[in-house]
Amino acid sequence: MSEQYNIRPMMISDIEQVLDVEKESFRMPWIRQAFINELVKNSFAHYLVASDQQRIIGYCGVWIAVDEAHITNIAVLSAYRNQGVGRSLLKAIIAQALNFGVKTLTLEVRESNSIAQHFYSVFGFQKTGVKKGYYTDNSEDAWIMSLTF
Numbered sequence: 001m002s003e004q005y006n007i008r009p010m011m012i013s014d015i016e017q018v019l020d021v022e023k024e025s026f027r028m029p030w031i032r033q034a035f036i037n038e039l040v041k042n043s044f045a046h047y048l049v050a051s052d053q054q055r056i057i058g059y060c061g062v063w064i065a066v067d068e069a070h071i072t073n074i075a076v077l078s079a080y081r082n083q084g085v086g087r088s089l090l091k092a093i094i095a096q097a098l099n100f101g102v103k104t105l106t107l108e109v110r111e112s113n114s115i116a117q118h119f120y121s122v123f124g125f126q127k128t129g130v131k132k133g134y135y136t137d138n139s140e141d142a143w144i145m146s147l148t149f
C-alpha cells in the first residue's frame with residue numbers, strides 16, 4: 001500500500017526504477033535510452049514520478065508544444081494500482097500542461113485497454129479517433145483520446 005508518496009520531476013537517477021514500472025506495465029516497454037533521450041534531449045518533454053519512501057511507484061510523461069500536449073505514457077507499479085496514484089500523476093501533468101497554456105491534450109491507448117480508457121474518461125477525455133494497426137506487436141488499433149479546455 002502507498003500511504004505517502006510525492007510527485008516530482010523525473011531525474012536520470014530514477015530511470016532504473018522507472019524501467020521496473022515500465023516492464024511490468026507494457027508489452028512493448030521503453031528502454032533506458034528512450035528515457036534518457038526524453039530527459040536530456042527533448043525540450044518538449046516533461047516527466048513526473050510518484051515516489052514513496054522506498055521507490056518509484058509510477059510515472060507520467062507529456063510533450064508540450066505551444067497549445068497542444070500529448071501524453072506519452074502513464075504507468076503505476078501493479079501493487080500500487082487502484083489507490084489514486086495514477087489520478088495524482090495525471091492531475092499533476094494536466095496542471096503542468098495548463099501552466100504552459102495548453103488547450104488540447106491527446107493520447108493513444110490500446111483498443112483492448114479498457115481500464116486505461118475508463119481512467120482517462122474520468123478526467124473528461126473522449127475518444128476522438130482511431131489509428132488502425134498502430135501497435136506493431138499485435139497490429140492492435142489505438143484509440144485517440146482528447147481533452148479540450
Ligand SMILES: CC(C)(COP(=O)(O)OP(=O)(O)OC[C@H]1O[C@@H](n2cnc3c(N)ncnc32)[C@H](O)[C@@H]1OP(=O)(O)O)[C@@H](O)C(=O)NCCC(=O)NCCS
Nearest residue numbers: 025074075076081082083084085086087109115116118119
Ligand atoms: C491506467 C493506470 C495508470 C491507472 O493508475 P491507478 O493508480 O491504478 O489509477 P487510480 O487508482 O488513480 O484510479 C483513477 C480512476 O481510474 C479508474 N480505474 C483505475 N483502475 C481501474 C480498474 N482496475 N478498473 C476500472 N477503472 C479503474 C477509476 O475510475 C479510478 O477512479 P475511482 O477510484 O474514483 O473509481 C494503471 O492502471 C496502469 O499503470 N496500467 C498499466 C499501464 C497502462 O495501461 N497505462 C496507460 C497506457 S495508455
